[in-house]
Amino acid sequence: MYHIISIHDFERSDLDYLLDRAKEFDTGGYRSRALEDKLAALLFFEPSTRTRMSFATAMARLGGRWISVDSVEASSIVKGETLADTIRVMSNYADAIVLRHPKEGAARLASEFATVPVINAGDGAGQHPSQTLLDLYTIRQSMPIDGIDVGLLGDLRYGRTAHSLALALAHYGVTLHTIAPGGLEMPASITLELREHGMEVVEHADVGEVIRDLDVLYVTRIQRERFPDSASYYNVASSYRITLDLLNGVRDDLMILHPLPRAGEIDSAVDRTPYARYFEQAKNGVPVRMALLHEVMK
Ligand code: NCD
Numbered sequence: 001m002y003h004i005i006s007i008h009d010f011e012r013s014d015l016d017y018l019l020d021r022a023k024e025f026d027t028g029g030y031r032s033r034a035l036e037d038k039l040a041a042l043l044f045f046e047p048s049t050r051t052r053m054s055f056a057t058a059m060a061r062l063g064g065r066w067i068s069v070d071s072v073e074a075s076s077i078v079k080g081e082t083l084a085d086t087i088r089v090m091s092n093y094a095d096a097i098v099l100r101h102p103k104e105g106a107a108r109l110a111s112e113f114a115t116v117p118v119i120n121a122g123d124g125a126g127q128h129p130s131q132t133l134l135d136l137y138t139i140r141q142s143m144p145i146d147g148i149d150v151g152l153l154g155d156l157r158y159g160r161t162a163h164s165l166a167l168a169l170a171h172y173g174v175t176l177h178t179i180a181p182g183g184l185e186m187p188a189s190i191t192l193e194l195r196e197h198g199m200e201v202v203e204h205a206d207v208g209e210v211i212r213d214l215d216v217l218y219v220t221r222i223q224r225e226r227f228p229d230s231a232s233y234y235n236v237a238s239s240y241r242i243t244l245d246l247l248n249g250v251r252d253d254l255m256i257l258h259p260l261p262r263a264g265e266i267d268s269a270v271d272r273t274p275y276a277r278y279f280e281q282a283k284n285g286v287p288v289r290m291a292l293l294h295e296v297m298k
Pocket of ligand 1: 050051122128131160161220221259260261
């Protein structure tokens with residue numbers, strides 16, 4: 001594995017391998033100094049808390065170092081520099097580049113100009129493969145992924161975490177239940193691809209009609225920053241919310257996941273239930289990103 005750009009590039013064996021490696025780092029591997037002489041460039045041209053900090057933490061845990069650009073405003077992008085030029089230069093500073101960018105396809109483009117591995121940390125409404133690995137890792141800590149029922153709730157149109165996760169779950173014989181507000185449904189091209197892969201995809205209008213049948217409910221935020229105008233955002237804002245009432249009669253081992261940040265989709269009262277696993281999920285970002293960084297730079 002060299003670049004980590006899209007879940008499309010992964011076979012099931014690649015996913016399982018990385019999850020196994022993450023497990024090793026999770027159980028004792030924190031003492032590894034495997035990347036002692038390595039430097040990662042974290043280029044974040046979009047806001048991020050968890051992804052950026054967990055990549056930095058993962059580098060530090062492996063004995064490595066990092067440099068970072070944390071905003072478009074603080075970089076020469078505002079002077080009109082192209083992404084290609086930024087990447088060419090960073091390739092000479094660092095041993096790997098972790099890139100978050102508002103444009104879909106940016107990570108793939110960057111990989112064409114980079115002379116070091118590129119890890120996609122989110123490209124617009126495209127993909128977010130490292131998030132997917134930590135999502136899978138969190139599920140696998142509790143149950144085998146094969147054959148489970150997963151509900152994807154929220155902005156499935158613009159949500160890159162939902163796109164990557166759905167494609168990955170197609171490798172595990174999962175039944176996918178999609179629940180999206182009108183206009184924010186999963187892009188038809190992805191649904192078609194999932195079905196061609198043999199995945200059963202069932203669309204629902206309301207989370208209440210399916211929540212009792214789920215092993216995993218993956219909640220996502222409406223991606224306000226991707227909307228063409230604020231009126232179309234306000235039409236769908238607050239159209240779904242997970243509350244304690246909604247959880248009556250769910251499976252005992254239901255896992256509620258969310259890539260975070262949340263913006264009102266999950267009532268904070270749900271945090272105290274055994275179903276709430278989103279903070280544990282965020283914690284798993286560190287061993288999973290250790291495995292990814294180690295894999296591309298070892
Ligand atoms: C997600 C993202 O950036 O796509 N967050 C994350 O990386 N944990 C989800 C989101 O912003 O809604």
